[in-house]
Amino acid sequence: MNASAPADALVGLVTGLGLIVAIGAQNAFVLRQGLRREHVLGVVLMCALADAALVTAGVAGLGPVLTAHETVMAVVRYGGAAFLGWFAFSAARRALRPAALQPAADDAPGGRTRVLLTCAALxxxxxxxxxxxxxxxxxxxxxxxxxxxxxxxAVTASFGWFTTLGFGAGRLAPLFARPRAWQVLDALVALVMAALAVSLVVGT
Known part of the structure; x- marks a missing residue:
């Protein structure tokens, strides 16, 4: 008997969650923006819409085409490693000079643009x-x-996860009113980003 559409959708939901819930560069960034309550909607939408576009491309048959172009993947790999390395360095530097959680008043011209560009790069x-x-x-x-x-x-899983992570993080704001909490978070972010950068370089 063929599976129903809801059953296949449920498989996609569970599989999608299994892939995106793990701690990674994207999740760490969404968490940090959620804690700071800065441009959370834009970050959540960018992450979820990017996933939706990539999943759609995969189902449409782009996977074999992508994996056949090793040069393109190599450029993305080393470019991504360099960017993650820079992000890890920035987080480590913040960890050495922690600051308490600030209200979302960091809206200097270009602030939203910088955040969204960083999110796109990650x-x-x-x-x-x-x-x-x-x-x-x-x-x-x-x-x-x-x-x-x-x-x-799978797309539903992405929208649900990033929405929960981004907007749910605000509940932890009282804890992150202390500089020490930000120091720990930024140290963990630095470790995650550095580990991902190394994994890209060694090809694992």
């Missing part, structure tokens, strides 16, 4: 994003009776 300069969404989810989708129902489930 999303699109990470080859694992393409491998997880375009290649892996695209491949799993075509093992289902209704690939597009699976894709809808």
């Amino acid at each position: 999303t699109f300069l990470n080859p694992h994003v393409y491998l997880d969404t375009v290649v892996l989810l695209g491949s799993v989708a075509h093992q289902q009776d209704r690939p597009w129902a699976f894709a809808a489930g």
Whole structure:
């Protein structure tokens, strides 16, 4: 008996959550913006819409095309490693000079643009994003009776997760009113970013 569309969507939802919930560059950035309550909606939408576009591309059959171009993936890999290395350095520097949580009044001209550009870089300069969404989810989708129902489930997982992470982080704001809490968070962010940068360089 063929599976129903809701069943395939549920598989997509669970598979999508399994891939995006793990701590990574994107999640660490969304968490930090949520804690600071700065441009959270824009960051959440960018992450979720990027996932939606990449999952759609994977289900449409872009996966084999992408993996066939090793040069493109290599450029993204080393560019992403360099960017993550810089981000890790910045987080480590903040950890050495922690500051208490500030209200969302950091809206100097270009502030929103800088945040969204950083978010885009963390999303699109990470080859694992393409491998997880375009290649892996695209491949799993075509093992289902209704690939597009699976894709809808995966996209729903992305929107649900980033919305929860971004807007739910604000509940932790009282804890992060202390500089020490920011010091710990930034130290962890630095470690995550550095580890990801190294993993990209060594190709794991």
